Amino acid sequence: MGKKKNVTFDDIAKYTHFSKTTISRYFNHPDSLTLENQEIISKALTELNYQENKVAKILANGKTEFIGVIIPTFYHHYYAEILNQILSTYEDFGYKFLVFVGNEQEDTERRYIKELLAYHIEGMLILSHTIPSRELAQLQVPIVTIEREDQYVCSVNTDNYMGAIQACSLLARHQCDILLHINSPTDPSVPAYGRAQGFLDFCKEHQLEHRMYIQELGFTHETVKSHLAEILEDIERTYSGRKKGIFVSNDTHANVLLNLLIRKYGTLPDDYYLVGFDNSPASQEAVLPISTIGQQMDKLAYEAVSLLVDQMNERKKRKPVPLAEPIHKVITPILFRRETTEK
CATH class of the missing domain: 3.40.50.2300 (Response regulator)
Structure with a gap:
């Protein structure tokens, strides 16, 4: 059997009778198309058995769909669980994550941040404590922190x-x-x-x-x-x-x-x-x-990624409007009574 041919934008354009520019807009700026045209193209993708080429998309628009994450340590069970909740937001937002563990080493974490920026991540979630928020705010990428000093950046914290x-x-x-x-x-x-x-x-x-x-x-x-x-x-x-x-x-x-x-x-x-x-x-x-x-680690993770995605989406607009000041969200904690008190 011959190798199955990959479906291209040109194939989709011919099938739908739209221009290749319209097909490109569907993938990169779907809101610029009418709902009717979006549905026509979506149906065509299914009928053509189209499989998206992520690498080609990255090369075309420079958007990697990656978020960087800096975790201070895995010794505390909290960090393993909050990371698990962050990773699970892929189903809601479609972003993947590159994760580094800094082990409370400031120089190490600066090196990891440079590494993440070299991968053209679209945003960063910072849970470590070593680098001041003033310095983080100067990085040319949206940032949201969780449970750390946050004066100059957006954050989500527990009360x-x-x-x-x-x-x-x-x-x-x-x-x-x-x-x-x-x-x-x-x-x-x-x-x-x-x-x-x-x-x-x-x-x-x-x-x-x-x-x-x-x-x-x-x-x-x-x-x-x-x-x-x-x-x-x-x-x-x-x-x-x-x-x-x-x-x-x-x-x-x-x-x-x-x-x-x-x-x-x-x-x-x-x-x-x-x-x-x-x-x-x-x-x-x-x-x-x-x-x-x-x-509420599921809410902490969801709100943090949601807040970060909002900033990343704003930067993709033709005339983005930067935040006037950082947004700080606070999540209410819940008391769990168990055997060490309920005797």
Whole structure:
């Protein structure tokens, strides 16, 4: 059998009796055609069994349909899940993704950004924290950030402050004698700072005894486990015999703390109540499912890609109108009550 001939724009033009220019407009600027003509061409593509040549399209219009993504790490389960949700938006928007993991290395992430720009990506999603938004805003490509400093670029974030209030309210309703918060040092410009601020404000407003453990915990399991073991030793020594409500800044660390307690006692002691943050798979798959403040990661991803696509589409217009100022969207968190509080 002979090789099947690829259907060309010329073939489609002859079949529909339109010009090749009209066929090109259908693929690159369909809104410039009437709905009737769009339907005629669409039907012809089906009847001709047309298969689009993506490489030819890129060469023709310079649009790659690629979005670059910079993730800081995969140690925290949150990043794996949010990336999964970002990738799933392909069905809604038709964009593919080039993903780099920066591992919190500023020079590495700058090199990755240059690499992405060399691929002529149409936009970028930034989840890492190393490069200031002022610098990102100077790149000649639309950018949306998720859960990081965002003064000069568009962003989508969770209401972290509200999440902290939800966590503390749950622990207070269980009549804990002392509320404790475990977190890493966070710059006030980062949305996640709201977790510590919300904890502090709630405890002061309700005159609850509290303490914050704010220290670097590291980026590997062994390092995190070592630091949390030291914190747990201090908690046991200082608050022995008292009902302890612990709000941990993310599910990955909450799961490590839970494992330390279960290894020591065989179960979660009655005087410990534990809440995490993110509703990542780690909270659901833990030995005891962990109560947590759920970031709606499907909404975060969808809104971030949608906001980025809006900017990219605007740039494709003959007379694009730049944003007067960055757009910042905030997603409400959801409290999930599980076995580490509902005993």
